[in-house]
Amino acid sequence: MTSGLTIGQLAKAAGVNVQTLRYYERRRLLQPTDRRPSGYRLYANDALQRLRFIKNAQALGFTLKEIVELLDLEVRSTARCGEVQRRAEAKLAHVKVKVRDLQALARALGGLIRACRAGRPTAECAILKSLKERKGQSGLP
Incomplete structure (x- = not known):
């Protein structure tokens, strides 16, 4: 993969600090999809949508641990909306x-x-x- 957003571009687009993105990486909320030969992280275009999800969930009072759980529910094919509703x-x-x-x-x-x-x-x-x-x-x- 040669295209994608660098960590700086993604941070700017999401209105967050680069350190925030690195922290989210450590918490496994966000992962780069590739790296440039120079070592720069590259993120897929859907990373911005994921960041917006995280920030919006935080604004509603969800902790990062709870956000991880919500993200897991989103990708689990057996999960139902009722599970999300119960958490909300x-x-x-x-x-x-x-x-x-x-x-x-x-x-x-x-x-x-x-x-x-x-x-x-x-x-x-x-x-x-x-x-x-x-x-x-x-x-x-």
């Missing part, structure tokens, strides 16, 4: 838990901010006192 449903449930946790965090921070008396010395700061006393607990002050 599990991800959605995880996201909803994270949203609830972030909402609780926002309430806790809001409560601390409301308890703050900005003109006081830091020795009397409600936020700093709360951080010392909380012992890793979340919730309102």
Whole structure:
């Protein structure tokens, strides 16, 4: 194979860093299809589509491990869409838990901010006192 995209061309087309592509290679998410005599990696034209798949899946919150599993499902002839759906449903449930946790965090921070008396010395700061006393607990002050 003498045609294809170099790692730099692919990185630019996908809007990612060359180091990202090398990392994806180490994680076996992406592999060059050939090398030039100079040693430059060459990627098939479908590598850009694969990279877009990876980046879009990451934007939806999928981890690289989960993305590998999704890619494996895509190429397995016995896989069914229901398997992908179950993984997406599990991800959605995880996201909803994270949203609830972030909402609780926002309430806790809001409560601390409301308890703050900005003109006081830091020795009397409600936020700093709360951080010392909380012992890793979340919730309102």
